[in-house]
Amino acid sequence: MTDGKSKADYEKNYPMLIPAAYYLTYAEAVRLYNELLDAEISALVKTCGPPSFPFGDGIWYQLLIEEEEADAARAIVEAFEAGRAVVAIVRCPRCGSAGTEPVPRPAFWQRLYYAGTTLYQCAGCGRKFAA
Numbered sequence: 001m002t003d004g005k006s007k008a009d010y011e012k013n014y015p016m017l018i019p020a021a022y023y024l025t026y027a028e029a030v031r032l033y034n035e036l037l038d039a040e041i042s043a044l045v046k047t048c049g050p051p052s053f054p055f056g057d058g059i060w061y062q063l064l065i066e067e068e069e070a071d072a073a074r075a076i077v078e079a080f081e082a083g084r085a086v087v088a089i090v091r092c093p094r095c096g097s098a099g100t101e102p103v104p105r106p107a108f109w110q111r112l113y114y115a116g117t118t119l120y121q122c123a124g125c126g127r128k129f130a131a
């Protein structure tokens with residue numbers, strides 16, 4: 001045994017931890033952790049996700065905070081979650097429509113030309129663009 005702490009010790013040191021956010025990438029977890037820290041809320045970053053991975057850790061991260069700090073953290077977490085949702089919307093550079101979708105099978109030359117990006121098509125005006 002290298003870890004002398006029992007589960008009871010752990011729970012005594014970290015009373016009433018509740019999850020503030022799930023399924024963050026590592027970069028998102030660090031960003032939210034720092035935003036909470038600015039508000040003097042210390043969060044615990046843990047992995048979560050598919051338990052079937054060979055090394056036991058998930059590929060996603062979650063942030064745990066103390067229950068008594070949940071009210072103070074709520075506004076920060078909600079603003080953070082809203083920011084994540086906004087990033088997922090790709091707007092058309094010509095008409096500004098948010099009705100855009102990745103082109104499912106770009107032509108061969110398009111795959112070369114837009115390598116490293118995703119080719120989108122606007123449902124409003126038909127414009128194709130890389131994002």
Ligand SMILES: [Zn+2]
Pocket residue numbers: 092093094095096097122123124125126127
């Ligand atoms: Zn458009």
